[in-house]
Amino acid sequence: EDESEEEPKLKYERLSNGVTEILQKDAASCMTVHEKFLALGTHYGKVYLLDVQGNITQKFDVSPVKINQISLDESGEHMGVCSEDGKVQVFGLYSAEEFHETFDCPIKIIAVHPQFVRSHFKQFVTGGKKLLLYERGWMNRWKPSVLHEGEGNIRNIKWRGHLIAWANNMGVKILDMISKQRITNVPRDDISLRPDMYPCSLCWKDNLTLIIGWGNSVKICSVKERHASEMRDLPNRYVEIVFQFDTEFYVSGLAPLCDQLVILSYVKEISEKTEVECCARPRLDIVQPLPESCEEISSDALTVRGFQENECRDYHLEYSEGESLFYIISPRDVVVAKERDQDDHIDWLLEKKKYEEALMAAEISQKTIKKHKILDIGLAYINHLMEKGEYDLAARKCQKILGKNTELWEFEVYKFKEIGQLKAISPYLPRRDPVLKPLIYEMVLHEFLESDYEGFATLIKEWPGDLYNNTIIVQAVVDHLKKDPQNRTLLRTLAELYTYDQRYGRALEIYLTLRHKDVFQLIHKHNLFSSIRDKIVLLMDFDSEKAVDMLLDNEDKISIDRVVEELENRPELQHVYLHKLFKRDHHKGQRYHEKQISLYAEYDRPNLLPFLRDSTHCPLEKALEICQQRNFVEETVYLLSRMGNSRSALKMIMEELQDVDKAIEFAKEQDDGELWEDLILYSIDKPPFITGLLNNIGTHVDPILLIHRIKEGMEIPNLRDSLVKILQDYNLQILLREGCKKILVADSLSLLKKMHRTQMKGVLVDEENICESCLSPILPSDASKSFSVVVFHCRHMFHRECLPVSNTVSSVQFCNICSAKHRGPGSAVLEMKK
Template identity: 75%
Template structure:
């Protein structure tokens, strides 16, 4: 587990857990503890003090090393693998750096690694490399090759090394971070090329980054590819003559080859910071956990990377609930102190307090989810503040649903204050959500006070439809002339219910009603329809006319009545009248002759189309159908003094009548609209006819030639004959063009 070993100025060492609780206590000396070192496993500890005492012992074993020196021991460092028997090594530093190794006789052997450059102020051991700092600079020793491989000189020699000590920190097994005064260097240990070695060490150090900082460095620690720097800050305001100590700063910086970029900065509040010096602070980090301990004479501050919980805390403190909820949803697997739903509830409460009820209701859908108890609590809260309408459109209405009383409460609220909103909810909400009969009764009660309200009537019809009381719904739809009446009839097969309502349906929409009646003759017979429409001849005529257009024979027994209806009718096209009377047989319909036979002749029909409808396109269509030359002649004669009609004829008669007949009869000087386009079209049509004729001629000639060749081959084919000299003599006597061939064959 993670713990912190803390030495005091009174010679005591405390082991603290990450909450700051003391777990163990050791009496080492009566004076200041200078340095404490732990191996990687955390099972062994090395301690040195100002009175020259050095102790190395196991926290869980009795093995140990105790030594007293006649000078202060400033530093101690255990081999990272000290727990293993092969690595029982540690170093101490006072005026010189000593290496202690346990030999095979279980005795400690001492070696001097360095001396003569003043007091050793810091030492750090990583893998096979030992780095230490003295008054001159920083050295690195390779214990595997027993060689010192570098000497990094101190930059600012004006600073007292005891007041501004060197900070050393290994980032990994080959990267050392050095901080001294205001300068930082990142040193990388590299293997030397064998061809360059000669008498040089097998390794060398390359400084990959070196830069100055604004403040004095009290401690350094790695954080991925960045650095955590603990700064001792001195400020000198313009109105003061002397500097004073400010709060220490903990910065995250991004090192560059010759400078750095500040990522974040925090000023730390520690007790008595105004009385502290640079040497009074330490920065210790716990690898693998991103925990950083800032040690001061009176306080220990624990810093760690912000996680999502911290981020959410900050967002909530700033009342950025939307962002906090989004962050919690994205990282719901990683957050430990927060709950997505609780954050969402805080957001809803915040929106309600702001008076943004619609947004609060919309968030309920996302936050409350499947928690029906929370849903009902929120509905009652919205009722208390008079905002049921806001939450109504977001209530669950699928497989998960609230108690019917909740939905009925909202419907009653809308029915009391907003008929249109009530109708919308009835259309949108499934009928299973509430007690349909209770709502029907409530609507009926309101209609007693406002019986003509179309919104309430339509909604009542929809409620009846859901309750399968289709007859009542149909009555309301017909009363309102509602567009959905036909859909209701078709969907629920209500044809038996409309037999006595045919007139109402046709008064509402004749076209739809007639189409529906004709499409469903098997459900409502023609006789029944005619019977219902007997007192409304104009409706009967519409029905019989459409029946005739669909099938000339179906309504034959009503043709006698239709003759009179057509005679009185002025709405239908003359062409349609002509079609009807053309179909009738005068011999079987004696009344036919009584209805002005001339009126319905082809010429009279054409005249009606031209004079009454003034529709040249219909006239041309009629002439095409009859394919009568005299009819075309009459059409040309009638149109010859009407330029728009001439344009229509020029555009359409080219395939039935020679356009020259029309063009010759046009008066000179008459202005004809779009004449050029019409003539171009005539010429194009003529060219097309010529091309078609030439194509047909070529096909005909090719077919004739092919058949002639086939006939010729057939006639020239040899015919086998049997016989003696009689046939030869016969052939010889009848010499012709081929007689030479016969003679050659002999």
């Protein structure tokens, strides 16, 4: 079938059981549907009550000829039947109530009041040449009245609420039973069609919406209330056609489906063999009404029995409102159409091999589907993908579909093995909750080991070591290494396997051989310091920086002495270790400082001078000897100066380095007048040196000492600029001194004013204060007596009479307590008298 075919909206099945038996001997002429049962009329005058499965529950012999119509009230307790021989019967299915009448013409249609079960609604209408209304009145007598006549046979009646719609040869009328007024007349469109061969189809969608199908025309009519101002002599209701459209074929039946329509169509086509018009299979269409057209939603051709001999009038469409069930009735067949549910939708998707969509639909509707299981759909999907050769996608789907079902997982893995696709499923095998049998994982690992070392290594790295038997896999790797001993991938993987198996020593050996970056992590993680005591050189060769950091961080596990001893034959590595040790702590490796002098001199001269400056444990004589042997001038100068031989150091700078700037800098550091004198003497016959001295000596030595010694006539480069700089430096010194003097004077004055303000403040004297001499309260108990108190700025207080008489010329007195310590600010007197 075409893959792009749209999914049908309805599903179909034949009504079987008792119906099959009936239609083998008889032919269906009409049927009425109730939510509890079905009523089927036949050409031989029988009426059968059926359950929804088609089983016969009751049989009535009504007439020897064709049953034209069966009508049921809403309760399903009363039934009306009319036949081709003019008989009309209305009776209770569960009561003795009954009406019989025989007319002199065929009665084509009957409709009982929807509320016939209620006593004041005992009404029904019949249609033959006249439209008759029967009402039960006084003494239970039935009174007929003519509602309409003169326009040919009445061929269809539908009663809903208070409205009766009927169709005759001229058109469709609607009667309001409340007002007993006819409120509309809808004429038929195509008068060329015989009304007995192409009968009108009527259907009430609700109490106010009537659907009319006649020929190939469909109208949807709405009954509306007329405004009081428009009534005059008109009925209080009117009908408006809200939708109208033509169909491709002839309408045999109508039914509502939400806001859509279900249309049963009679189809004629030209035979390819005889080129004569013949009957084709009837169609059941679902359409969406539009104001002047319709949109086809779905269309199905139905293979009913005997469709080749059927006419338009032989088909009927009945429906059950509550369940969306549609019954297609033909003389030899009754077909039931149902709305498709999710199970049907999934069936269709599976039939079209749309497994992904089917799986999604099942997951969304897993609470409502009854026929399908998500797992079964998923397994079918996996099989389908494997048949198509999409092994990776099939393996990926296993994760979601198989979930935690270990048996299914193992079954699927073996299926992948059978087709040689274990590699495809390996990334998706569960590793935790659930865990499969070790054999499954080992089988996959062996597959990779035979053909893909890199893939094997990846799995070993990703899979936890407890998924498989580690010993078996180790042995398999060892066997492969016998064929290829230098294979780095296998060696690296074997090291990881040894690590999982806690054989860290073997793993470490392999990592060191491979110079693998994880070697340090392995040592730290598993505390393998005892295993690396004799492998320090290997570690240093691999990554000296990481190795040294690790060794220094773990001095308690591998001592400094052990490391130095191991590196004895590799002095360059020994230097790296001792240098970093010294940078961390200047004192820890002090016993090796003498050795480090030679190591720095040999491998790292730039750090020799900083080492000599920072170390307090290296022997200076040994260092001087090495530096002099190697002609390390800067280091020798430093050592000479440190040993107190500054003049030799200065001489070496001047003679060896010929660098006046360094000589001046050295003299500044030593701050020794004799050095400056030596420097001047050495430079006096060297004009470039004199220039350097003139530019830098001004702040440390009087430049006159140098200038007086310059020989007359000597050409000195940039002499003018040097003299200008000396004068500028001198002026700058004068300015700085004056500035400092001003700052000192300003600060002194500010502090003096502050002290004066402080001394001018009053001092609180109260009853709690005492005389520092007699220790009595400073204030007398009798305030009326005169007294004299002396208060000093140091806050010591005395009675006047308790102070000794001063022998000094000045009358200023000082605090005895403070004067005993020192005479200073605050000891002067502040006298208070009363």
